[in-house]
Amino acid sequence: MTVESPPGAAWTEAEVARNFRTFMIIWAAQLVARLGNGLTAFGLGVYVYRATGSSTSVALVTLAAFLPGVVLAPLGGVLADRFDRRLLMILSDAFSAVGLVALLLLVDRGLGTVPVVCACVAVSSVFTSVMDPAYRATVTDLLTPDQYARAGGLVQFAAASQYLISPAIAGFLMARFGIEVVLLIDVGTLAVTTLCVALVWRTIRTRRQPSERGFWADFGFGVGFLARNRGITVLMLLVTLVTFCMGFLQTLLTPMLLDLSNEETLGIVRSVAAIGMVVSSLAIGIFNMGNRHLTYMAYALAVAGVAVLLLGATPNVLLIGVLAFVFFMTLPPLNTSVEVLVRSSIPNETQGKVWGLVGLISQLGYLVAYAVSGVLADVVFNPLLVPGGALAGSLGSLVGVGPSRGIGLMLMVVGLLLVATAVVVPRVRSIRKLENDLLEQSWESKE
Numbered sequence: 419m420t421v422e423s424p425p426g427a428a429w430t431e432a433e434v435a436r437n438f439r440t441f442m443i444i445w446a447a448q449l450v451a452r453l454g455n456g457l458t459a460f461g462l463g464v465y466v467y468r469a470t471g472s473s474t475s476v477a478l479v480t481l482a483a484f485l486p487g488v489v490l491a492p493l494g495g496v497l498a499d500r501f502d503r504r505l506l507m508i509l510s511d512a513f514s515a516v517g518l519v520a521l522l523l524l525v526d527r528g529l530g531t532v533p534v535v536c537a538c539v540a541v542s543s544v545f546t547s548v549m550d551p552a553y554r555a556t557v558t559d560l561l562t563p564d565q566y567a568r569a570g571g572l573v574q575f576a577a578a579s580q581y582l583i584s585p586a587i588a589g590f591l592m593a594r595f596g597i598e599v600v601l602l603i604d605v606g607t608l609a610v611t612t613l614c615v616a617l618v619w620r621t622i623r624t625r626r627q628p629s630e631r632g633f634w635a636d637f638g639f640g641v642g643f644l645a646r647n648r649g650i651t652v653l654m655l656l657v658t659l660v661t662f663c664m665g666f667l668q669t670l671l672t673p674m675l676l677d678l679s680n681e682e683t684l685g686i687v688r689s690v691a692a693i694g695m696v697v698s699s700l701a702i703g704i705f706n707m708g709n710r711h712l713t714y715m716a717y718a719l720a721v722a723g724v725a726v727l728l729l730g731a732t733p734n735v736l737l738i739g740v741l742a743f744v745f746f747m748t749l750p751p752l753n754t755s756v757e758v759l760v761r762s763s764i765p766n767e768t769q770g771k772v773w774g775l776v777g778l779i780s781q782l783g784y785l786v787a788y789a790v791s792g793v794l795a796d797v798v799f800n801p802l803l804v805p806g807g808a809l810a811g812s813l814g815s816l817v818g819v820g821p822s823r824g825i826g827l828m829l830m831v832v833g834l835l836l837v838a839t840a841v842v843v844p845r846v847r848s849i850r851k852l853e854n855d856l857l858e859q860s861w862e863s864k865e
Contacts, residue, residue, distance in 0.1 A: 589685020
């Protein structure tokens with residue numbers, strides 16, 4: 419008996435089961451890597467803020483880690499379609515450890531300044547940018563369309579691990595041992611990931627299509643595909659607005675909570691809050707989702723917006739943790755719905771090229787947020803709500819006055835933007851067409 423599979427392949431039930439086991443091994447490897455990434459991301463944020471007391475420094479380090487991956491993601495997508503995806507994943511994980519090892523050596527010698535940290539994490543990010551399109555395309559190589567949503571939930575769970583477990587562990591390690599131990603553990607997780615992918619090398623059948631086009635022609639082909647598929651492009655632009663809002667929260671939550679507490683409390687709050695992401699990710703992975711993805715997106719955005727609005731309005735650490743829990747709980751259904759709508763609209767032979775461009779467009783919001791959030795906090799918003807600030811006697815009575823209250827006001831604005839996006843998304847005709855096409859594919863597969 420054969421099972422519906424990606425174009426150009428006809429799989430038996432045994433092959434489907436084997437491919438899913440291979441996917442699970444790769445997924446487990448990525449889970450380990452995400453844990454290590456989470457340790458380093460949290461540890462560097464605390465390390466830089468404690469050294470400088472500046473939200474701008476935290477934002478710069480975040481930007482340095484993020485920018486190379488965004489800029490190079492489309493090129494990584496072209497590579498994922500032109501070369502062996504298995505080899506790309508192995509090499510990218512192996513070489514991304516180079517920047518971390520360099521940073522570890524420099525910090526150990528007392529040279530861990532903000533520019534040095536930025537340079538080292540940027541080097542690591544360059545190689546990581548190759549891994550993500552290859553990993554996403556390999557999911558399509560291994561799974562049937564009916565398994566995409568479930569795989570999306572599991573991928574979201576792996577992503578959630580760096581928020582669930584890593585902050586609490588990193589907070590403990592930072593308080594007792596410092597950044598060196600955190601970096602050493604992250605390098606070890608990359609070694610484990612590389613080994614796991616190497617072990618399943620032969621079971622991954624990459625369906626790389628021979629191409630007579632040049633590298634830049636392949637890149638242009640991906641651009642042309644998005645230009646012809648307006649629904650995907652418009653959806654990605656709206657997602658960019660969402661990532662812009664999320665980038666503010668991700669960057670500013672660390673300095674805000676460090677002003678209100680300490681690194682261990684920060685780690686515990688962020689870990690407990692991320693349980694919401696794990697709960698909803700597991701629910702999607704176990705029970706799957708229906709095909710009304712625009713409804714999921716609208717509700718998720720609305721709830722996320724209200725949570726961020728209220729989070730910014732309170733200086734209570736416990737309440738911040740509860741509201742962050744609610745916010746993280748909305749991310750997996752939102753991300754999975756976007757991924758299913760986009761994945762179902764992209765032919766397998768162009769998955770790498772298009773996923774690279776999709777990643778570039780959707781993550782531009784993070785890029786802008788990381789570039790401006792720290793400066794806005796330090797130069798504009800925080801001075802407004804300190805004692806004697808311009809808004810201390812007006813808005814200060816609502817959101818409070820103190821070191822972190824300007825950041826709180828910024829998050830309240832972000833919450834309002836998310837709620838506005840929730841209202842807009844279901845009303846965009848080209849995005850509704852993506853969902854209608856998915857429903858038609860689902861009905862045809864059942865007939």
